[in-house]
Amino acid sequence: MTNPLLQLEGVHTHIGAYHILQGVDLQVAHGEMTVLLGRNGAGKTTTLRTIMGLWSPSRGSVRFEGQDVGARQTPDVARLGIAYVPENMGIFADLTVRENMILAARGARRIEDVDPKRLGWIFGLFPAMKKFWQHPAGLLSGGQKQMLAVARAIVEPRKLLLIDEPSKGLAPAIIQNMIAAFRELKQTDTTILLVEQNFNFARQLGDRVAVMDNGRVVHAGPMAALAEDEKLQQSLLGLSLGAHQ
Amino acid sequence: MSSPAAAVPASDALPAVRTDRLPLLLVPVLALAALPLTGSFSTWVTLTFAGLAMGMIIFIIASGLTLVFGLMDVLNFGHGVFITLGAFLATTVLGAMSGWTESESLLRNLGAVFPAILAAMAVAGIVGLAYERIIIRPVYGQPLKQILITMGGMIVGEELIKVVWGPESVPLPLPAAFRGSFIFGEAAVEKYRIAAVVVGLAVFAVLYWVLSRTKVGLLIRAGVHDREMVESMGYRIKRLFIGVFIAGSALAGLGGVLWGLYQQGVTPQIGSQVNVLLFIVIIIGGLGSVGGCFLGALMVGLMANYTGFLAPKVALFSNILLMVLVLVWRPRGLYAVVNR
Numbered sequence: 218m219t220n221p222l223l224q225l226e227g228v229h230t231h232i233g234a235y236h237i238l239q240g241v242d243l244q245v246a247h248g249e250m251t252v253l254l255g256r257n258g259a260g261k262t263t264t265l266r267t268i269m270g271l272w273s274p275s276r277g278s279v280r281f282e283g284q285d286v287g288a289r290q291t292p293d294v295a296r297l298g299i300a301y302v303p304e305n306m307g308i309f310a311d312l313t314v315r316e317n318m319i320l321a322a323r324g325a326r327r328i329e330d331v332d333p334k335r336l337g338w339i340f341g342l343f344p345a346m347k348k349f350w351q352h353p354a355g356l357l358s359g360g361q362k363q364m365l366a367v368a369r370a371i372v373e374p375r376k377l378l379l380i381d382e383p384s385k386g387l388a389p390a391i392i393q394n395m396i397a398a399f400r401e402l403k404q405t406d407t408t409i410l411l412v413e414q415n416f417n418f419a420r421q422l423g424d425r426v427a428v429m430d431n432g433r434v435v436h437a438g439p440m441a442a443l444a445e446d447e448k449l450q451q452s453l454l455g456l457s458l459g460a461h462q
Numbered sequence: 463m464s465s466p467a468a469a470v471p472a473s474d475a476l477p478a479v480r481t482d483r484l485p486l487l488l489v490p491v492l493a494l495a496a497l498p499l500t501g502s503f504s505t506w507v508t509l510t511f512a513g514l515a516m517g518m519i520i521f522i523i524a525s526g527l528t529l530v531f532g533l534m535d536v537l538n539f540g541h542g543v544f545i546t547l548g549a550f551l552a553t554t555v556l557g558a559m560s561g562w563t564e565s566e567s568l569l570r571n572l573g574a575v576f577p578a579i580l581a582a583m584a585v586a587g588i589v590g591l592a593y594e595r596i597i598i599r600p601v602y603g604q605p606l607k608q609i610l611i612t613m614g615g616m617i618v619g620e621e622l623i624k625v626v627w628g629p630e631s632v633p634l635p636l637p638a639a640f641r642g643s644f645i646f647g648e649a650a651v652e653k654y655r656i657a658a659v660v661v662g663l664a665v666f667a668v669l670y671w672v673l674s675r676t677k678v679g680l681l682i683r684a685g686v687h688d689r690e691m692v693e694s695m696g697y698r699i700k701r702l703f704i705g706v707f708i709a710g711s712a713l714a715g716l717g718g719v720l721w722g723l724y725q726q727g728v729t730p731q732i733g734s735q736v737n738v739l740l741f742i743v744i745i746i747g748g749l750g751s752v753g754g755c756f757l758g759a760l761m762v763g764l765m766a767n768y769t770g771f772l773a774p775k776v777a778l779f780s781n782i783l784l785m786v787l788v789l790v791w792r793p794r795g796l797y798a799v800v801n802r
Contacts, residue, residue: 269694271690271694290693291690291694292697295693295694295696301694307688307690309683309688310687316680319677320680320695321695323697
């Protein structure tokens with residue numbers, strides 16, 4: 218991959234006494250969706266949090282657009298154009314959907330300051346956001362909260378989206394809606410690094426895949442190759458695609 | 463950008479927007495429960511106004527404290543020093559303007575009180591900035607050290623205040639226009655207590671407006687709920703915290719002026735004496751909640767006055783009992799907002 222947007226080289230992260238990331242090498246190309254797969258505890262969430270500066274790498278480099286961001290504070294990382302959707306969605310439950318969106322639009326003081334075309338596009342992707350615009354976000358269903366979390370991440374143009382397990386806990390119908398929304402998003406050339414455990418979800422969206430185990434990336438390559446190779450899936454993920462269809 | 467494609471099932475209906483109003487009933491219930499115990503309606507009216515005035519002043523002081531805890535988990539046991547500072551500054555400013563405070567003209571009285579309030583808020587805010595940098599900043603995320611060092615800060619602050627104003631009590635008489643009472647039927651309501659209620663309501667209205675209508679207010683509320691997410695959106699929450707700390711210190715300074723005038727005298731211990739009530743109030747209200755703090759302060763003010771009249775020996779205990787009862791009902795306080 219030449220000139221990737223995001224590049225991690227030999228990244229180690231310790232959380233207290235625990236050595237979670239043990240030399241992660243990962244590249245995310247411009248305009249592609251890279252999916253990070255792996256079992257629970259493999260280090261996927263820690264990788265995203267390390268990129269965001271929520272945990273500091275103890276060794277290795279995190280480069281975004283060629284510059285080392287490993288030592289930067291979280292707000293400074295976000296200001297480079299990186300949006301983060303955490304596993305718990307990070308919704309401000311006491312604030313309305315509208316207020317959540319105002320906060321996500323860092324350059325806006327009021328919702329009127331947000332690009333109306335972009336807002337209309339988001340309402341098209343996630344109609345529930347328009348419907349429940351003035352409702353407290355805490356009252357939304359799990360799927361609607363996930364939509365709000367993604368909507369916040371894209372309310373302003375971003376260079377990179379880091380999204381942690383967007384399908385977690387969602388009903389199959391909602392997952393299909395999320396897949397449709399992500400496909401729509403991909404058409405805008407947005408670069409996405411997606412953490413996922415649901416291989417069927419990942420397979421439908423990813424351009425490239427990286428599989429993690431024990432704090433390292435143990436496989437990286439095109440998603441299509443992994444999707445077609447059941448033996449590789451079995452060895453890397455311990456599953457067969459058929460079981461998830 | 464292409465056209466919308468994803469659809470959301472129309473059956474995704476939300477539960478109706480519901481405001482948790484039950485805690486709002488606690489203040490009138492407490493007041494009405496005291497009515498048969500006080501013996502006469504006029505006494506009840508007098509005590510109720512006294513309680514509301516005290517509650518408003520405590521709210522002004524405690525509102526900053528609850529936000530400071532909510533945003534950064536900082537337990538500041540030294541908050542009382544800003545109350546003491548504000549009260550002593552009021553003795554200096556109002557003492558220097560005694561010609562104005564002794565005048566029968568309300569305008570001249572206000573012309574003395576406003577500079578005293580401004581001086582108290584400005585100096586308390588500036589000292590708050592220094593306090594945050596020197597005392598709080600080195601102990602972020604270390605609760606035990608916070609308790610010890612902020613208590614130490616309170617002691618040092620008190621001693622420094624003694625150096626400037628002396629260890630003795632300093633009188634702080636009410637301006638002439640605020641002395642005396644309005645008589646409603648047989649009930650006497652002190653003019654100053656009405657003024658304190660008005661100031662308290664004004665501060666609550668301003669805080670409510672800032673927190674609900676401005677982006678800074680949204681950031682504060684969001685930061686109390688989930689500061690990590692606020693930082694992930696690109697906002698520097700430590701700067702926000704410093705701003706809230708300065709504002710909270712300034713409000714404590716304002717509260718000190720009002721509390722000193724309420725007591726009509728100031729001692730170096732005035733802040734530490736109120737500290738216990740402040741923590742009762744913010745725990746009752748729910749840590750980080752300004753609305754809860756408002757209700758908690760009114761309840762504590764009313765309870766202190768009713769029990770002070772009915773059974774003075776259990777006045778402080780009664781507020782601790784009130785806190786225990788609220789926590790049995792709602793273990794995280796009336797309006798819990800802190801999401802950790």
